[in-house]
Amino acid sequence: MIAGSRLEKVLASGQFAVTAELGPPKSGDITQLKHHAEALRNHVEAFNITDNQTAIVRTSSIACGAALIQMGLEPVIQMTVRDRNRIALQSDLLGAVALGMKNVLCLSGDHQKFGNEPGAKGVFDIDSMQLIKALKDMRDEGKFIGGESLEHPLEKIFIGAVANPFADPFEYRVDRLEKKINAGASFIQTQCIFDLERFKKWMEMVRERGLHKKVYIMGGVTPIKSLGAARYMKNNVSGIIIPDELITRLQGAKDKKEEGLKICIETIQQLKEIEGVAGVHIMAIAWEEIVPEIVERAGLYPRPAV
Amino acid sequence: MIIAERKPFAQIKEMLAPYQRICVLGCGTCVTVCMAGGQKEAEELAALIRIQRKQDRQEATVEAFTIERQCEFEFIDQVLERLKGYDAILSLACGIGVQTLVEHVPALRVMPGLNTKFMGYPVAQGVWVERCLGCGDCVLHLTEGICPITRCAKSLLNGPCGGSAEGKCEVSKELDCAWHLIHDRLASLGRLSLMAEIQPPKDWSSSHHGGPRTIVREDVKLDRGE
Numbered sequence: 001m002i003a004g005s006r007l008e009k010v011l012a013s014g015q016f017a018v019t020a021e022l023g024p025p026k027s028g029d030i031t032q033l034k035h036h037a038e039a040l041r042n043h044v045e046a047f048n049i050t051d052n053q054t055a056i057v058r059t060s061s062i063a064c065g066a067a068l069i070q071m072g073l074e075p076v077i078q079m080t081v082r083d084r085n086r087i088a089l090q091s092d093l094l095g096a097v098a099l100g101m102k103n104v105l106c107l108s109g110d111h112q113k114f115g116n117e118p119g120a121k122g123v124f125d126i127d128s129m130q131l132i133k134a135l136k137d138m139r140d141e142g143k144f145i146g147g148e149s150l151e152h153p154l155e156k157i158f159i160g161a162v163a164n165p166f167a168d169p170f171e172y173r174v175d176r177l178e179k180k181i182n183a184g185a186s187f188i189q190t191q192c193i194f195d196l197e198r199f200k201k202w203m204e205m206v207r208e209r210g211l212h213k214k215v216y217i218m219g220g221v222t223p224i225k226s227l228g229a230a231r232y233m234k235n236n237v238s239g240i241i242i243p244d245e246l247i248t249r250l251q252g253a254k255d256k257k258e259e260g261l262k263i264c265i266e267t268i269q270q271l272k273e274i275e276g277v278a279g280v281h282i283m284a285i286a287w288e289e290i291v292p293e294i295v296e297r298a299g300l301y302p303r304p305a306v
Numbered sequence: 307m308i309i310a311e312r313k314p315f316a317q318i319k320e321m322l323a324p325y326q327r328i329c330v331l332g333c334g335t336c337v338t339v340c341m342a343g344g345q346k347e348a349e350e351l352a353a354l355i356r357i358q359r360k361q362d363r364q365e366a367t368v369e370a371f372t373i374e375r376q377c378e379f380e381f382i383d384q385v386l387e388r389l390k391g392y393d394a395i396l397s398l399a400c401g402i403g404v405q406t407l408v409e410h411v412p413a414l415r416v417m418p419g420l421n422t423k424f425m426g427y428p429v430a431q432g433v434w435v436e437r438c439l440g441c442g443d444c445v446l447h448l449t450e451g452i453c454p455i456t457r458c459a460k461s462l463l464n465g466p467c468g469g470s471a472e473g474k475c476e477v478s479k480e481l482d483c484a485w486h487l488i489h490d491r492l493a494s495l496g497r498l499s500l501m502a503e504i505q506p507p508k509d510w511s512s513s514h515h516g517g518p519r520t521i522v523r524e525d526v527k528l529d530r531g532e
Contacts, residue, residue, distance in 0.1 A: 081460075082460070086507060108460055108462065108467040108468070108469075110469070110476070111459055111460065111469070111476055111477050113477055114476075122459075122460065124460045124461050124462070125507070125508075125510065126507045126508075127460070127461075127462040127463055127464050128464075128467070129463075129464035129465070129504055129505075130463070130464065130504075130505075130506065130507045133504060133506075134507070145507055162468060163468075164468030166471075167466065167467075167468045167469065167470050167471060168466070168470050168471055168472055168473060168483070168486060169466070169470075169486055169489050169490070172465065172466070172489055172501070175465075175498075175501060175502060176465055176466075178502070179464065179465065179501075179502055179504065182502075182504065183504055191468055238469045238470075238471045238474075238476040239468045239469050239470075239471060239476065
């Protein structure tokens, strides 16, 4: 056990872990985010709080994380390298730890051109790999990137990273996972899985190298609400693959929402069967209220006590 | 070389509005090659300004000529007296040329006629691409000649992000993913293991982030008393 967060405990116990994503609002009022978190309290181990996802200005991840902690819930703080340089990232990590946060997820972040401030200067002072390594060095060596020592040892944190088996070059994606493990990642959350065949192929390569024994891999899923949403993702979101069969299946369904849910639940059930998959991360952005139903219908309720 | 692009004519017209005696000054080096600010472009622009002034019934004398390099004092000195005869100089050099003129001859009023875009080269007739950001700490030996600082939209140093799809960048389907190119090139040269090495955070102080950069070489300075 590294940090002893609830998420880490469930993963370490060998039980299939569940996390869900919460997107902060474009306002200073986080009532709804808290409401969603409350509704999911008993259905997930922890909540990912996105960091200005798709480069849209939102309430900060750490601020929302602090609110969750006050509610007795556990956040996974997402940190992208798009908006903050190494000074700000390290400072915010210290702040997050001071407020009791234990899980951190390191990402590059979507390019600023996709957001509501396309003229912003992208920072990218360090990359996600270097962020993982920096957090590990702060935690394990008590050192900042620049080499100076922290005044006190850092409370232990559980460092996560992302993996996208659907990005290219495909054969590099396992190399990259290994590199992130070497940099210091203890858990991985993947991009949304719709192309299960490709995911299985990636997991096969992961197992060949024994990487599933070095890191907890949580498969990412997203319930699709409509045919339009599926088509939009297929054509406009890079790094996501939506197979044609999935579109056809949705087209043929009377109740698109229910079909989208079924696809999501079936995906989770298949993920449970794949050796080396340690849990699921549910990204139901703008449909958070559906998460308890997904968890229950996927046979993941009640959650284990740890 | 430095690649530049002419400013929109409306902006040039506005900049020059208060002046009567105008010189459109071309530069014979980079901007001549990238067809933005050489003798030909200077003459064309001067003609355009003359027509506009005539149409707007505003008196003006507009002349065009070119010097070899606006970024070196000795070339400026050769035409110094002539330059002093104008109310305004519309420089068709890069931003360096404009500033060299002003720094060397503070009495001159110099306006930029170009937008300086980047350091790059022409990939095809009429198409220029950026290839160097001048970060001051070249990493091309680690990437076999493909610059991730310039060509990756996030200047990543440790491989392609999750937005790389079918060889293209998440920013635009027109844009190659630099790290996909690097990956394939390293693979073809049997150097893929380089991708597994964790590259440490870059020292950006050698880049613009340390303020304007200066190089002093004692071995070529003239004030050593030799």
